[in-house]
Structure formats: C-alpha cells, structure tokens
Amino acid sequence: VAPRCPLDQVAIDKDKVYVDKAFQKETDNLGVKCSFSARGCPWTGLLLELMAHMEGCDRMMTTCPMRCGVEFEKRFLEKHRNDDCPKREIHCQFCEIRLIAENEAEHLEICPKFLVPCPNKCKRREVARERLTEHLENECMKQDLNCPFASYGCQFTGKKKAMKEHVAAKQLNHMEILCAAVKQGDKNRENQDKAIQEMEKKMLGIERRINGLENLYGPQLIWKIDNYEEKLAEAKSGKKSTIFSPPFLTNRHGYKLAMSACLYGDG
Ligand SMILES: [Zn+2]
Ligand SMILES: [Zn+2]
Ligand SMILES: [Zn+2]
Ligand SMILES: [Zn+2]
Ligand SMILES: [Zn+2]
Numbered sequence: 316v317a318p319r320c321p322l323d324q325v326a327i328d329k330d331k332v333y334v335d336k337a338f339q340k341e342t343d344n345l346g347v348k349c350s351f352s353a354r355g356c357p358w359t360g361l362l363l364e365l366m367a368h369m370e371g372c373d374r375m376m377t378t379c380p381m382r383c384g385v386e387f388e389k390r391f392l393e394k395h396r397n398d399d400c401p402k403r404e405i406h407c408q409f410c411e412i413r414l415i416a417e418n419e420a421e422h423l424e425i426c427p428k429f430l431v432p433c434p435n436k437c438k439r440r441e442v443a444r445e446r447l448t449e450h451l452e453n454e455c456m457k458q459d460l461n462c463p464f465a466s467y468g469c470q471f472t473g474k475k476k477a478m479k480e481h482v483a484a485k486q487l488n489h490m491e492i493l494c495a496a497v498k499q500g501d502k503n504r505e506n507q508d509k510a511i512q513e514m515e516k517k518m519l520g521i522e523r524r525i526n527g528l529e530n531l532y533g534p535q536l537i538w539k540i541d542n543y544e545e546k547l548a549e550a551k552s553g554k555k556s557t558i559f560s561p562p563f564l565t566n567r568h569g570y571k572l573a574m575s576a577c578l579y580g581d582g
Contacts (some may be wrong), residue, residue, distance in 0.1 A: 351375065354388065409443075428549075435459075467492045536563040538574060550579035 317326045343363040349356040350365075351374035358368050369375070373390035380392075381402035387395055396403060401417035409428035423429050427445035435457035442450045451458045460478050462469040469492060470480050482489070538560040540546065549555040560574040 349374070394508075464489045467496045477567060492575060537561060540576070541576075543578075546576045550577065 318329070319326055320351075334335050340511060343361060345362045346359060347362045347365055349358040349368060349372055351372055354374040356372055356374045357374065371500060376386055376389050377392065379385045379387075379400055379402070381396070381400050382404045385395065385401050386402070391480075401415075404413055405416050405418050405419065406413055407419070407422060407426055407428075409423075409426050409430070412422070412426075414422050425444075426441050430441040431444050432441055433439055433447075433450065433455060435451070435455050437455045437457040437564070439450065440450065452460075454475075456475050458474065459472050460475060460480065462471040462481060466488075469485070469489065470479075471485070473481060497540060525541075546555070546558055550558075556579065557575050557577050562571050562573045564571055
C-alpha cells in the first residue's frame with residue numbers, strides 16, 4: 316500500500332519525496348516548549364535542541380531501578396529510592412538490624428526490641444518484647460505471682476504488692492514448710508545412700524563372678540552335643556559309634572586336643 320498524506324489522504328509517490336532543507340532550517344529555528352511542559356517543565360528552546368533536552372528532562376517517566384515496579388518522573392528518583400521504594404534497605408528503628416522496607420511489618424512481629432503492651436495493662440504500658448517475661452516476673456505490679464515458696468508447698472498467689480505483704484506476714488509458715496522440706500530431703504538422701512550401698516554390693520558380687528570365670532578360662536571345654544537324640548540313635552545302630560568334639564587348647568599356648576565320646580558305649 317502506498318503511503319498517503321495524513322492530512323488529505325492523497326497517495327504519496329516515494330520517488331518524489333525529498334528533504335526540504337530550507338524548510339527544515341526554518342522549523343529547526345522555531346521556538347518550542349518541552350513536550351512535558353504540562354507536567355511543569357519550564358524548558359523552552361529551539362526545535363533542534365529539543366531532542367537533547369528530552370534525553371535529560373527530569374519530567375520523563377522512568378521505572379524504579381530496584382525493580383519494585385513503580386513508575387514516576389525522573390526527578391522523583393532520589394526521593395523514591397530513599398523514602399518510598401519498598402525494596403530499599405532500612406534499619407529497624409528498634410533493633411537496628413538491616414532489612415528490606417517491605418519486610419518491616421513482618422520483622423516487627425518478632426523484633427526483640429519492639430515495644431509491646433504489657434498484657435496486664437500496668438503503668439509501664441509498653442515493654443521491649445525480649446524483656447516482657449522479666450517484666451512480668453519482677454516488675455509488673457499487676458501480674459499474678461506464685462509465692463517464692465511455692466515449690467515447698469505454699470499455694471499463695473497474688474500481685475507484687477500483696478506478695479510482699481504475704482512474704483512478710485508468713486515468715487514463720489514459710490520457715491516451717493522449709494524445715495519440713497529439708498527433713499524430707501534428708502530422708503530421701505538416706506534412702507538414696509541405702510540404694511547406693513546395695514548397688515555397690517551387687518557390683519562387688521558381679522565382679523567376683525567375673526573373676527571366677529576368668530580363673531576357669533584355660534583348658535576347659537564345654538562340649539555341647541547338638542542333635543543328641545539323633546547321634547544316640549546312630550551310635551545304637553552302630554552307624555557311627557564314636558563322635559569327636561571341636562578342637563580345643565589345653566591352655567593359651569598349649570596342646571590342641573579333641574575329645575571323643577561313645578554315646579552307646581565302646582563296643
Ligand atoms: Zn523538559
Ligand atoms: Zn522502587
Ligand atoms: Zn528490629
Ligand atoms: Zn506490666
Ligand atoms: Zn507463701
């Protein structure tokens with residue numbers, strides 16, 4: 316299809332098309348505004364300078380070099396990179412760890428220094444996450460505490476203030492349960508001692524038996540005759556009247572011997 320003039324649709328003969336240098340010169344020297352003047356670019360100049368300007372014009376759209384997918388005018392690049400980009404690196408304002416901005420919310424869920432509210436809504440109100448247990452155990456005026464003598468049997472629980480009063484008021488009771496516990500401990504220890512003594516006795520017995528076995532080690536043969544019934548029957552029938560043991564030594568470097576047996580007598 317032959318190209319047509321965009322204005323009156325007349326077909327254009329390519330051979331008759333030429334560059335009108337004089338007209339080009341005229342247009343080159345026309346005064347123009349930046350194509351992005353609507354976005355506020357104040358640049359004006361000659362048409363022939365426009366291309367060079369456009370290349371550097373800060374109203375040109377660009378996409379984030381960090382690949383976050385956001386599009387903005389070039390002039391906002393620095394601001395985007397420093398303040399807005401979800402891929403920019405930041406430091407956690409609580410624990411100072413380096414992280415990617417878009418992961419911040421997730422990090423704050425576990426950040427050890429992040430301030431969390433006291434579950435008892437006490438006066439301190441907010442505590443660093445890593446200190447919460449300590450706060451509840453040692454500081455919080457609204458936390459229910461176990462009596463320090465709980466492991467000795469005191470069942471009292473109460474807030475810090477009540478606990479102070481309890482400990483002050485019940486010193487005698489606490490001494491009593493403490494004494495009882497110590498006595499019980501002694502008894503347990505006695506039982507333990509007994510158990511240990513018995514164990515030692517047993518060990519001694521086992522040791523003696525092991526020594527005994529070692530003394531026996533030497534010219535000793537334990538000859539286990541398997542299939543005895545069968546062999547006895549063979550001996551009776553005269554098929555095989557004598558059987559031989561596996562070879563054994565008289566002692567560690569002694570004679571090698573074998574036993575023989577006639578299960579149904581010798582002839
Ligand atoms: Zn411009
Ligand atoms: Zn970005
Ligand atoms: Zn943190
Ligand atoms: Zn608290
Ligand atoms: Zn108590």
